[in-house]
Amino acid sequence: MFLRSRRRAVVAATSALAVMLGLVACSGDDSDPTEEISANRAGAMESYKVGDQFKATEPVSFSTLLLNNANYPAKKDWLFWDELKKRTNVTLEQVEVPGSDYNQKRSVLISAGDAPLIIPKTYHPDENAFVSSGAILPVSDYIDLMPNFKDKMEKWSLGPEIDAIRQSDGKYYLLPGLHEKAWQxxxxxxxxxxxxxxxxxxxxxxxxxxxxxxxxxxxxxxxxxxxxxxxxxxxxxxxxxxxxxxxxxxxxxxxxxxxxxxxxxxxxxxxxxxxxxxxxxxxxxxxxxxxxxxxxxxxxxxxxxxxxxxxxxxxxxxxxxxxxxxxxxxxxxxxxxxxxxxxxxxxxxxxxNPSSRLENGVMISTKAKDNKNFVAMMQFIDWLFYSDTGQEFAKLGVEGTTFTKDASGKAQIVDDINVAGLHPKATKHLQKDFGFYNGVFAYGGNPELVQAFFSPEEQEYQKVLNARPRAPWVVPPPxxxxxxxxxxxxxxxxxxxxxxxxxxxxxxxxxxxxxxxxxxxxxxxxxxxxxxxxxxxxxxxxxxxxxx
CATH class of the missing domain: 3.40.190.10 (Periplasmic binding protein-like II)
Structure with missing residues (x-):
């Protein structure tokens, strides 16, 4: 019976992992993005690697689609925007869309050629609808510009999951959120x-x-x-x-x-x-x-x-x-x-633990490739969505202002800020008043970050699920x-x-x-x-x- 055969396939699937990771490492094709975009490095860091704080060498701005959540409507004075600009020298030009209209509005903008450069909050396989028109970028061609994305993909052995979102040309057109552990x-x-x-x-x-x-x-x-x-x-x-x-x-x-x-x-x-x-x-x-x-x-x-x-x-x-x-x-x-x-x-x-380790992710408009700041933009996306510090910033905010860390390095939201019911009597709210833990920018990461706002009982629940092996759950091939x-x-x-x-x-x-x-x-x-x-x-x- 098929179910029992899955268990026998574990060893074979594990052996194939190295091959799959090799496919990931080569990004799905033989193109050299360095030559193709060599003229579009304005504002980019000359040397940018895992662990570096990205900061554009000159002020830059990128348009981004923003799902405006009714539970925490976007505000221009959010600390998120100001601190993001301070750290990265990047201003995000927001194209706000109500959550109820997001998918439809996104499709209209992309089809009309009016989409912002950065198109987040996209769940696979939604990107499939935009591949044949050439409206979105085959992002797998450019992950050499994204050291944090590559590092997590390889360190967490996400090759099979990434391969599963490739198109028939061998490329993938969505930068998914990455989880170290499946979250059931x-x-x-x-x-x-x-x-x-x-x-x-x-x-x-x-x-x-x-x-x-x-x-x-x-x-x-x-x-x-x-x-x-x-x-x-x-x-x-x-x-x-x-x-x-x-x-x-x-x-x-x-x-x-x-x-x-x-x-x-x-x-x-x-x-x-x-x-x-x-x-x-x-x-x-x-x-x-x-x-x-x-x-x-x-x-x-x-x-x-x-x-x-x-x-x-x-x-x-x-x-x-x-x-x-x-x-x-x-x-x-x-x-x-x-x-x-x-x-x-x-x-x-x-x-x-059957949940996927991939989250909603980011599409990139094809016209971004011709932007003089393209390389800087890819570095910025890599830092915000995939670096440890970027993920911490997007979710927790600013240390000393919205959260603190104890001697062991464990983060805690300050007492006068509420989020997820942690401090119900607080006068401020992490999402509503500061813009952090926004579903557009904050997802994925290691279990400690993902579970930062979990109650003790939910953390215990996840501890049990995290102890379950992933190996028997064979990710299907592309x-x-x-x-x-x-x-x-x-x-x-x-x-x-x-x-x-x-x-x-x-x-x-x-x-x-x-x-x-x-x-x-x-x-x-x-x-x-x-x-x-x-x-x-x-x-x-x-x-x-x-x-x-």
């Missing part, structure tokens, strides 16, 4: 006081979850022990994702049509795999035994929260923010109620479509995804018997599943032949 936030949130009442330990595996729900049902036969949220607009995007990841075939938010079968050396259709059938069968069992509320797949978040708040269910999915901002306040009138986010339960895929292939694939994907979601839900709810599985596979084939997988495999074979 979502899991099950459980009423621990009920566990204590029943004499149960926290479940460590999905089999333990089943046993826990059975025990809750035995004690409280008139309720559903588990209900769920995140079902709008698609059914249980979160539950299908975290459970499917534990089985090696993510659904919901994490769904990709194709997953890599390492032992067979080919892609297989995710929702037709044995792994997918296994977790669907598990959820069918929960529903049929009345352990999981069948309304979980259609109800609103507020309806799900209400059931938790009124003791109609004891288990739900969520993240750290949902725990602190939703579930605990909802249960405030019940003094005995205690809720905890437990470490992601372990399934047949093993103790994996299989990028050409423009023509992508157009055709998108048509097939839309039809297939809708049908997969529909039929998966029917299987789970018992509206369709699992004995119909073979018939379901035939129905996927009638909707061009095989043709889609042939296209996927063709893309993989071509990329492997052309780029190694």
């Amino acid at each position: 936030d979502y899991s099950l949130v459980v009423r621990t006081d009920v566990l204590q009442e029943l004499g149960l330990s926290e479940p460590k595996t999905w089999d333990d979850v089943y046993a826990m729900l059975k025990a809750m049902k035995a004690k409280y036969p008139n309720l559903y022990p588990m209900t769920d949220r995140y079902s709008q607009p698609k059914p249980t995007g979160n539950l299908w994702n975290i459970l499917g990841s534990s089985y090696g075939a993510p659904g919901g938010w994490g769904f990709n049509h194709a997953i890599w079968d390492a032992s067979a050396g080919k892609y297989v259709y995710t929702a037709a795999s044995d792994n997918w059938k296994e977790w669907v069968t598990f959820l069918n069992k929960l529903v049929s035994e009345k352990l999981l509320d069948p309304e979980s797949f259609t109800q609103t978040d507020d309806q799900a929260r209400s059931k938790i708040a009124t003791d109609k269910s004891f288990v739900i999915t969520g993240n750290a923010q949902a725990l602190v901002n939703d579930y605990r306040p909802d249960l405030a009138k019940n003094p005995k109620a205690q809720m905890k986010k437990i470490p992601l339960p372990i399934g047949p895929a093993g103790e994996v 299989a990028p479509f050409t423009d023509e292939e992508r157009e055709q694939a998108t048509l097939w994907e839309t039809t297939l995804r809708d049908y997969v979601d529909q039929q998966t839900l029917r299987f789970i709810l018992g509206q369709r018997p699992l004995t119909d599985w073979d018939a379901y596979l035939g129905e996927l084939r009638s909707k061009n599943m095989d043709q889609y997988m042939e296209l996927q495999q063709k893309a993989y074979d071509r990329y492997k032949k052309e780029h190694g």
Whole structure:
């Protein structure tokens, strides 16, 4: 079975890592950006390397798209802008766009040739839409100008993840945010006081979850022990994702049509795999035994929260923010109620931490290459987004003003500044009043920085997840479509995804018997599943032949 073959593929995947890193080191092609942009070094540092403070040799300015977050609207007098200019000699000309319109406005600006030079807050694969027009730069051609980016990519062995965002020409067009460790936030949130009442330990595996729900049902036969949220607009995007990841075939938010079968050396259709059938069968069992509320797949978040708040269910999915901002306040009138986010339960895929180590990132307008300050701009981006000091600055601010460090070097936000609920009685806010920890500029980094604002319990949760090995979670090899292939694939994907979601839900709810599985596979084939997988495999074979 594919799931078990993944474990056998670990050694092979590890052996291939050096090859992948070699591909990264050569940036995907043989061009020499030094000659191409030799005239565009105005303001650039002559010598710029890892650990250096970037500062342009003359005042420079770069236009940047800025997602204006409604929770902390941009202000011209933010300390972020002033300190950034002081440290780097760079002024950012902000093109502000409300968060609700960001993706649409970004597309309009790029298509019209009016995009700013720097286009941050872009999630892969959004950049795919702009590659064929030549509107965005193949940034992999220029990473020799970015020593911090290269250093973290190589030091943290991010070669396979980077390779996965390459296009059919072997290049990548997005500079992603880089995490040293995968950050898995979502899991099950459980009423621990009920566990204590029943004499149960926290479940460590999905089999333990089943046993826990059975025990809750035995004690409280008139309720559903588990209900769920995140079902709008698609059914249980979160539950299908975290459970499917534990089985090696993510659904919901994490769904990709194709997953890599390492032992067979080919892609297989995710929702037709044995792994997918296994977790669907598990959820069918929960529903049929009345352990999981069948309304979980259609109800609103507020309806799900209400059931938790009124003791109609004891288990739900969520993240750290949902725990602190939703579930605990909802249960405030019940003094005995205690809720905890437990470490992601372990399934047949093993103790994996399935989250990606790549974050949203930066696209660069092609016209930037002809700007006389192009090299300085790439150095600046490298410092702000990828250097240790730049990442610390973007997230924490100015030492002595917004944060301090103890003798061990651990950073702490000053007492009169609030962020993430750390100092709720403070008179100032790190994001609203100072502009730091802005989602446009502050993401990625080592665990200490990423977790700087985490509560002690969330840090303990992440400690457990960080201890889980990444090796069994094999990053799939590149299989990028050409423009023509992508157009055709998108048509097939839309039809297939809708049908997969529909039929998966029917299987789970018992509206369709699992004995119909073979018939379901035939129905996927009638909707061009095989043709889609042939296209996927063709893309993989071509990329492997052309780029190694």
